[in-house]
Amino acid sequence: MQNKLITLIEQTEKQKAIYKPLLFRLKTEEEFVKFNHLIKSESNLMVFDELRGQVKELIKLRNPKKNMTVEEMEDEISNYFDKNDPDKLGVWAYYPWANKIVHLLDEEEFVEVRTNRNFYKITPEEKDILAQKKVGIIGLSVGQSVSVTMAMERSFGEIRLADFDILELSNYNRIRTPLSNLGVSKAIAVAREIAEIDPYIKVKCFPDGLHEGNMDKFFSEGGNLDLLIDECDGLDIKILARIKAKELRIPVVMEASDRCMLDVERFDLEPDRPLLHGLVDGLDIKKLKSLRTNEEKVPYLLAMIGIDTISSRLKASMFEIEQTITTWPQLASAVTLGGGLTADVCRRIFINEFSDSGRYYMDVEQIVGNKDKKKPTLIESKGFEDAYLNKDEIIAIINSSNLTLNNKQKLINESEIKEIVSSALLAPSPGNNQPWQWYYDKGNLYLFLNKKKSSASSDFDNLFSFISLGASMENLILKAQEKGLDVCVEEFPSGKSSPLVAKFNFYTPHLETAENRDYQALSQYIHLRCSNRNGGNKERINPSVIDNLISLQRSTPGATIKIIDDRARLIELNEVIKTCERIRFLHPELHADFFEKEIRWNNQSVESSKDGMDIRTLELSATDQAGMRVAKEVEAISLLNKWKKGKGFEKISGKNLDAASAIGFIALPRHSASSYLQGGRLVERLWLSATKYQLALQPLMAPILMFLKLKHNDLAGLPEHLLTELRDAREKYLKLLNIDENIAEIFLFRLAFAEPPTARSLRLPLEKLLLINKI
Ligand SMILES: Cc1cc2nc3c(=O)[nH]c(=O)nc-3n(C[C@H](O)[C@H](O)[C@H](O)COP(=O)(O)O)c2cc1C
Numbered sequence: 001m002q003n004k005l006i007t008l009i010e011q012t013e014k015q016k017a018i019y020k021p022l023l024f025r026l027k028t029e030e031e032f033v034k035f036n037h038l039i040k041s042e043s044n045l046m047v048f049d050e051l052r053g054q055v056k057e058l059i060k061l062r063n064p065k066k067n068m069t070v071e072e073m074e075d076e077i078s079n080y081f082d083k084n085d086p087d088k089l090g091v092w093a094y095y096p097w098a099n100k101i102v103h104l105l106d107e108e109e110f111v112e113v114r115t116n117r118n119f120y121k122i123t124p125e126e127k128d129i130l131a132q133k134k135v136g137i138i139g140l141s142v143g144q145s146v147s148v149t150m151a152m153e154r155s156f157g158e159i160r161l162a163d164f165d166i167l168e169l170s171n172y173n174r175i176r177t178p179l180s181n182l183g184v185s186k187a188i189a190v191a192r193e194i195a196e197i198d199p200y201i202k203v204k205c206f207p208d209g210l211h212e213g214n215m216d217k218f219f220s221e222g223g224n225l226d227l228l229i230d231e232c233d234g235l236d237i238k239i240l241a242r243i244k245a246k247e248l249r250i251p252v253v254m255e256a257s258d259r260c261m262l263d264v265e266r267f268d269l270e271p272d273r274p275l276l277h278g279l280v281d282g283l284d285i286k287k288l289k290s291l292r293t294n295e296e297k298v299p300y301l302l303a304m305i306g307i308d309t310i311s312s313r314l315k316a317s318m319f320e321i322e323q324t325i326t327t328w329p330q331l332a333s334a335v336t337l338g339g340g341l342t343a344d345v346c347r348r349i350f351i352n353e354f355s356d357s358g359r360y361y362m363d364v365e366q367i368v369g370n371k372d373k374k375k376p377t378l379i380e381s382k383g384f385e386d387a388y389l390n391k392d393e394i395i396a397i398i399n400s401s402n403l404t405l406n407n408k409q410k411l412i413n414e415s416e417i418k419e420i421v422s423s424a425l426l427a428p429s430p431g432n433n434q435p436w437q438w439y440y441d442k443g444n445l446y447l448f449l450n451k452k453k454s455s456a457s458s459d460f461d462n463l464f465s466f467i468s469l470g471a472s473m474e475n476l477i478l479k480a481q482e483k484g485l486d487v488c489v490e491e492f493p494s495g496k497s498s499p500l501v502a503k504f505n506f507y508t509p510h511l512e513t514a515e516n517r518d519y520q521a522l523s524q525y526i527h528l529r530c531s532n533r534n535g536g537n538k539e540r541i542n543p544s545v546i547d548n549l550i551s552l553q554r555s556t557p558g559a560t561i562k563i564i565d566d567r568a569r570l571i572e573l574n575e576v577i578k579t580c581e582r583i584r585f586l587h588p589e590l591h592a593d594f595f596e597k598e599i600r601w602n603n604q605s606v607e608s609s610k611d612g613m614d615i616r617t618l619e620l621s622a623t624d625q626a627g628m629r630v631a632k633e634v635e636a637i638s639l640l641n642k643w644k645k646g647k648g649f650e651k652i653s654g655k656n657l658d659a660a661s662a663i664g665f666i667a668l669p670r671h672s673a674s675s676y677l678q679g680g681r682l683v684e685r686l687w688l689s690a691t692k693y694q695l696a697l698q699p700l701m702a703p704i705l706m707f708l709k710l711k712h713n714d715l716a717g718l719p720e721h722l723l724t725e726l727r728d729a730r731e732k733y734l735k736l737l738n739i740d741e742n743i744a745e746i747f748l749f750r751l752a753f754a755e756p757p758t759a760r761s762l763r764l765p766l767e768k769l770l771l772i773n774k775i
Pocket of ligand 1: 430465532
């Protein structure tokens with residue numbers, strides 16, 4: 001680089017921290033000398049002398065009734081200067097960062113002219129009140145728009161600006177500032193902009209941002225602030241600043257540049273108001289301080305701005321953070337609007353015209369939008385009903401069935417039947433829908449599929465329900481065997497289309513045709529078995545344990561169990577599984593099933609329904625929980641589909657998948673309801689055995705479901721690009737598992753060494769699911 005260039009850059013660099021203009025009144029000898037020195041020593045100074053024009057305006061504004069002729073005006077101007085040297089009048093404002101000097105009216109007259117067009121939207125009395133006000137602004141991206149608008153209106157006399165950030169090129173989508181400010185502190189850039197609009201406004205800059213060390217200075221030095229405007233991203237600072245504002249009884253205003261949300265907290269009028277309307281009660285501030293990545297910050301920020309009320313576009317974008325974008329999006333239009341809105345509200349607070357606290361929206365899209373705006377069609381999930389077969393229906397089904405009549409079976413008492421059916425109810429089921437019903441009559445125990453519970457969409461042809469019915473049969477049989485009973489099972493005694501799935505009879509002494517007792521010892525794990533969605537440590541599972549698990553395949557004719565534990569294959573398989581999980585979330589009906597019907601978002605709905613998926617059992621980080629809440633909105637999902645995005649969904653399942661020790665797979669040779677029922681029994685045997693070895697097991701059924709639906713053209717509403725992706729995933733999956741296209745794929749699962757689950761899923765009460773004919 002040329003020496004000259006280097007010198008110029010270095011010279012400019014020295015100006016970076018300067019934001020105060022130098023004001024010269026040449027009537028004073030001392031300032032006259034200094035000014036002369038300045039214009040001699042500075043080269044390439046630009047000097048703007050438009051004082052005469054300002055004087056002319058001042059005269060005009062002071063004489064609104066007079067329509068002066070040119071001569072009259074000339075006379076008035078001459079009177080104003082009163083033979084004084086015009087250079088000696090007014091103020092010469094020197095802006096060092098721009099190397100320019102502007103000749104201006106002195107403060108009082110300058111303000112009079114500059115704010116004249118405010119009258120009487122702001123009365124002269126109000127103008128005087130506003131001139132006394134001190135406002136502090138933290139965060140000068142949105143804050144820039146607010147500060148400059150307020151400065152233009154002159155709705156304060158002093159402003160304190162805090163931001164530790166410097167201007168970067170990516171800020172220029174929403175901050176209106178010259179490119180020569182790149183690398184300059186945001187606070188300083190705003191201070192300069194204000195100085196170039198009005199050099200008499202008192203500005204104090206805090207280019208280190210607001211922190212515990214300068215909090216007192218910011219809030220109180222030179223008198224307490226009258227209002228704090230919070231536009232900063234620092235979550236801990238947001239809270240700390242509010243604590244201070246509350247202590248000093250200073251109102252706080254915040255604007256989120258999404259849907260023009262404006263938040264007002266009148267700590268001046270309501271000293272006991274909870275911070276942020278109570279939205280952050282219980283938040284650990286120390287934790288807030290340690291949040292580093294944007295992804296970590298998002299859930300807290302969402303809690304503060306209100307997760308359900310943000311715009312669909314912002315919700316959808318949240319899913320792309322640290323996938324295809326680095327941080328949340330903001331637009332200049334919103335920032336500009338926010339500036340105006342905040343300035344208006346702050347002025348009315350200052351002149352006591354507005355005294356409420358609250359949260360307000362000026363959602364332009366809603367206010368100015370097509371009246372016939374198409375809303376995405378809400379999909380009604382079918383299934384998941386809290387409805388059961390009644391006794392008459394049950395008896396009618398049994399009577400219409402061609403059942404084998406046994407008479408040698410044992411009649412077991414009510415408490416025993418309740419005990420063994422209770423064990424059956426502990427079986428796993430898709431989305432914890434518990435699609436079973438039991439009926440006991442004179443030694444015969446009947447198991448029914450409750451089709452109203454089973455989902456129409458995320459349970460293809462009830463096959464997943466059959467898996468869970470198989471699992472519950474296995475529990476029942478193991479428990480009965482533990483109690484010394486032999487069990488005989490008749491599957492689908494009245495055909496596969498009937499809701500009657502199995503009939504059980506119990507015997508003592510033992511019967512040749514009864515179910516074998518090889519796995520009886522597993523009954524002790526029925527209570528312990530659960531879906532564990534905690535991550536893991538990737539540790540390899542002892543090969544003998546894997547062999548033992550695989551050997552269970554011998555208990556079901558034709559069954560195959562595969563357990564994959566080599567890392568390279570696991571990584572490839574994980575990619576396929578993540579793809580399927582993501583596409584499952586992006587499919588409109590499956591999305592509706594999961595978010596509207598399966599998930600229980602809070603303790604109250606967990607306790608009252610006693611079914612579905614308690615969100616806590618998903619073991620999600622705070623970030624992913626927030627992600628889930630964001631992903632709930634159908635419109636956000638349709639946007640992601642439209643943009644061909646949504647990778648964020650892979651993050652949610654991805655972490656756990658990558659931490660697994662192994663992935664297992666269970667298949668049977670042929671597709672049939674029986675295969676899924678038998679398969680379900682094998683699933684439970686395997687799951688109980690994994691529990692015995694203290695292995696965490698989580699079903700990973702997205703690939704099985706999505707491939708079943710793909711095969712049967714049951715994916716209406718899924719965009720073409722996702723269908724193509726699914727077909728590719730299918731090919732990879734078949735190769736990785738080395739399986740044939742036509743087998744019945746029953747179960748895919750993850751095995752890990754993991755912490756016990758945070759919460760266990762609840763079960764519906766026995767009384768709802770077991771009827772005993774007492775006659
Ligand atoms: C057929 C079937 C499919 C399932 N699919 C998944 C799945 O894709 N992901 C998952 O995390 N859990 C899945 N589960 C586990 C259930 O959500 C779980 O069994 C249910 O919530 C009850 O909880 P528990 O297993 O802890 O008793 C599935 C269970 C069954 C029986």
